[in-house]
Structures are given as structure tokens and as C-alpha cells.
Amino acid sequence: MAEEIASLLSVAAPTALAQAEGVGTAALTGTALPLENIHNLRDLGGLQSRDGRRVRTGRLFRSANPGLAxxxxxxxLQTLGLDRVIDFRAPQEKSAEEGGFADSFDWLALPVQEGSISLQELLPRLQGGTRQDMDDFMLQAYRDFPVRYQAAFAAFMKEAEAGRTLLYHCSTGKDRTGFATLLLLSAFEVAPEVILANYLESNHWNQRLIQGLLARLAPLGIAAEVAMPLLEVRAGYLQASMQTIEQEWGSTADFLRKALSVDVECLQANYLEEGAG
Known part of the structure; x- marks a missing residue:
């Protein structure tokens, strides 16, 4: 599947990106749950595997930071029956105002990119950098996901292997959460074009969040053009992860089994059901 996704990213990505950025919902995958203060919240339920089975609704949710809910x-969210909330953020990304949500759910912190995306580090990068600098920063982050952060993503997949109902998130629900979703959907053998579309849809669901962040960055002298690589997803970013997986392990299937020790059959039994019709 790694080769198929990499090929799809290079050939079909512009079309998929245009669909994801559009205002219509016909091309969107999964089910969005619009809330007041939580962006990019989506249920993976309904996505179809190659053999016709579908991801069970109400079991796996991805989102941006829910801390300020x-x-x-x-x-x-309490109606969703969540067993655990998985937080990929580093401690430096959290704020003191998040107590209400944290007290209401069972949280598990699995920090990815700890320290590298703290505000103290990113501000100088943004103020002194170019769009290309930030694009390179994001590409390297995606190359690092399968190599430097195996322990965090393996622990995440073990939570799913236990059959739990999960909400997993990072700050904007697009990069670390996007890579985690790639792992899940690859294990479920969802078609590459659907995996790509689900990834790119963060640009659609984060539009309000992105505009708010740009407004906060402008007084600091940070141009929108420079900031956008940090705020949106691009096909090339996911391609960087996939190329690393292909180079180091040959396929996503081997990465899941050998690097992360994932029981793919167990995951499928937990979350896939026979499709309608």
C-alpha cells in the first residue's frame, strides 16, 4: 500500500486537494461533528476497506485540540462513550485553561515532536524564515514520524488493538493526527485515495481555525505565506512519511507489523463490520 499511496500522492493529489478545500461536502470522507470550540472533529466510521467491510461508526474519532471545549x-462528547483520549501534543503546547475537558475524560499523553513545535521555538523560525524554510521543516517532521516516534505511535496502535473507543488529537488535528489516521486506515486496508482524501480534508474543516491563527500571527510580523505550511496539510507532507516507510520497511504492512508490532487482524476485528448490501 505504501507504493500505491505514494503514486496516488504524486498523480492525483491536486484533484483531491481541490475537493478537500472546496465548500461542498459530497467528496468528504467520514462524518464531521461540528462543535463550538473543537475543530476538525471527525468520526472514521463508514470508511470502506478493500474487501467491502466498513469502519464501525462511533469508535474512532480524530480532532484538533479538545482542551478548550x-x-x-x-x-x-460524553455521549460518544469514549474510553480514552489520546493526546499527541508536547507539554509545552498545553495551557492552564484545559482543566475542564481533562477532568471529564481518561487521557493518555503520547507526545510527538516534544519541544520542536513549542511556541518559543516556532516564533523565531516564523519571524526569520521563508515559506520554503517552513515547508522544509514540515517535510522533515513527516519524515521523522515513522522513525523517531515509533514508541508513541506503537502505543497508540496498542490502544486501538485493545478495542477501545478513542478520540485522538494533536493541536490542529492534521499532522500527527493525520499520520496516526494513515496507520489506522492502512491497517484497515482502506483504499489509498480515501486515505489521502481524509488526510487533506483537514484544510476544509480547519478553515475557521486557520483564519484565527493567521490573525494572531499578523501583529507579530509573521506573513500568512510563511505561516501557511504550518497551518495546512499538503500531499507532499504525507508523501514524505510514505517514502520513508517504503525506503526503510518496504511497505506500510511491514511497518505496522515489524516496527510497531501491530496485530492487524485484531484491529480489523475490533473496528470493521460487514458493509451494507
Missing amino acids: SQADIAR
Whole structure:
């Protein structure tokens, strides 16, 4: 599957990106759950595997940071029956205002990129860098995901292997969360074009978040053009992860089994069901 996704990224990505950035929802995958203060919240339920089975609805949710959830958001999430919330953020990304959500759910911290994306480090990069600098930064981050952060992603996959109902997130729900979703959907043998579309849709669901972040960065002298590589997803970023996996392990299947020790059959039994019709 690594080769198929890499090929798809290079050939079909512009079309998929245009669909994901559009305002229509016909091409969107999964099910979005619009909330007041939580962006990019989506249920993977309904996505189809190659053999016709579908991901069970209400079992796997991806999102941006839920820490600043409103009381209405918390009440809505409490209806989902979450067993655990997986947090890929580093400690430096968290704020003191997140207590209400954290007290309401069972959290597990699995930090990825610890320290490298703290505000103290990113501000000088943004203020003194170019768009290309930030693009290179993101490409390297994606190359690092399967190599430097195997322990965190292996622990995440073990949570899924246990059959738990999960909400997993990072700050904007697109990069670390996007890579984690790639791992899950690859294990479920979801078609490469669907995996790519689901990844790129963060650009659609994060539009309001992106505009708010750009407004906060402008007074600091940071141009939107320089900041955008950090704020949006691009096909080339996921391609960087896939190329690393292919170079080091040959395929996503081998990466899951050999590097992360994932029981793929167990995952499929936990989350896939026979499709309708």
C-alpha cells in the first residue's frame, strides 16, 4: 500500500486537494461533528476497506485540540462513550485553561515532536524564515514520524488493538493526527485515495481555525505565506512519511507489523463490520 499511496500522492493529489478545500461536502470522507470550540472533529466510521467491510461508526474519532471545549462540547462528547483520549501534543503546547475537558475524560499523553513545535521555538523560525524554510521543516517532521516516534505511535496502535473507543488529537488535528489516521486506515486496508482524501480534508474543516491563527500571527510580523505550511496539510507532507516507510520497511504492512508490532487482524476485528448490501 505504501507504493500505491505514494503514486496516488504524486498523480492525483491536486484533484483531491481541490475537493478537500472546496465548500461542498459530497467528496468528504467520514462524518464531521461540528462543535463550538473543537475543530476538525471527525468520526472514521463508514470508511470502506478493500474487501467491502466498513469502519464501525462511533469508535474512532480524530480532532484538533479538545482542551478548550465548551461545556456544550463536553456534554456532546460524553455521549460518544469514549474510553480514552489520546493526546499527541508536547507539554509545552498545553495551557492552564484545559482543566475542564481533562477532568471529564481518561487521557493518555503520547507526545510527538516534544519541544520542536513549542511556541518559543516556532516564533523565531516564523519571524526569520521563508515559506520554503517552513515547508522544509514540515517535510522533515513527516519524515521523522515513522522513525523517531515509533514508541508513541506503537502505543497508540496498542490502544486501538485493545478495542477501545478513542478520540485522538494533536493541536490542529492534521499532522500527527493525520499520520496516526494513515496507520489506522492502512491497517484497515482502506483504499489509498480515501486515505489521502481524509488526510487533506483537514484544510476544509480547519478553515475557521486557520483564519484565527493567521490573525494572531499578523501583529507579530509573521506573513500568512510563511505561516501557511504550518497551518495546512499538503500531499507532499504525507508523501514524505510514505517514502520513508517504503525506503526503510518496504511497505506500510511491514511497518505496522515489524516496527510497531501491530496485530492487524485484531484491529480489523475490533473496528470493521460487514458493509451494507
